[in-house]
Amino acid sequence: MKKSICRLALGLLACLLATGCGAVGIGTKGILRGIYLERQNGVYQVQLICYQGAPSADAADAEQTTLLVEGRGGTVREALQNAQQSRSEELFYGQNELLLIGPELAREGLFQAVEYLVRQETGRPNITVYLTDLPAGELAARPEAVDSLLSSVEQVRERGGYNCYLYQLGAPEQGGLLPNLQVDLQKGTAVPNGLTVYAQGRPVHRWDQNRLSLALLLSGQQDTLRFSAEGPEDTVSFTLHSARAVYCPQQRGGELRLEVFLQGDIRRVETRHGAQSPLADAQYEAF
Secondary structure (H helix, E strand, O other): OHHHHHHHHHHHHHHHHHHHHHOOOHHHOEEEEEEEEEEEOOEEEEEEEEEEEOOOOOHHHOOEEEEEEEEEEOOHHHHHHHHHHOOOOOEEOOOOOEEEEOHHHHHOOHHHHHHHHHHOOOOOOOOEEEEEOOOOOHHHHOHHHHHHHHHHHHHHHHOOOOOOEHHHHOOOOOOEEEEEEEEEOOOOEEEEEEEEEEEOOEEEEEEOHHHHHHHHHHOOOOOOEEEEEEOOOOEEEEEEEEEEEEEEEEEEOOEEEEEEEEEEEEEEEEEOOEEOOHHHHHHHOOO
């Protein structure tokens, strides 16, 4: 009995040692920070934006470099698998927070593409989704701009840009509001450029910055409203602070309507000539 216990203990120790020697440390993994997804001629193209950490005894001292992992396939699943198999190291999806959609896929087939990601743990349901004007292949042609692009997108999120999350695109009606980013890889910048309204899987409206600001307010993502109106002789813009929406159902002619009133404190009225005195607010009420 004693001999059997000793053999069992030695066997377990050998397994532990073998596992420890063969395990891949977090420092050698590619840490996924974003996904770019596009489709051309029926083929999906995926580019995984990863941080690769150099092995180090101290995790705090590990150096990180940015790399792009590309894959193509007839489905999103195949494209992701081909991207993963092109690398010898394991890709870690736990820190992925970003999904960038290319212009062709945004015009057609967006919801079919994200359907797979919504169901998979690689998609992470809380990642933010942006539509971009970034053509396929341009990101790979300028890999040195990737870090600046990620920083610029993060600034958009921190400054209060409209957020659409992956899980919101999994409803069967295939509708939603998706923010647009105008990307300049030469400068490494991403600038908000309105919203695209989807219904039944297709883009049906393009909203400007005024409607984007309204969407931020009504979705609870901001408590301010920034508005700009063009007049025949001037442009007037203002900010509505402490804004809130009041919803009033109305029965009219046998139809149920929902009227929404905005309340708040109007501040910082500006024209082409600069900021205006609060004493002159009355003359701009028509705007």
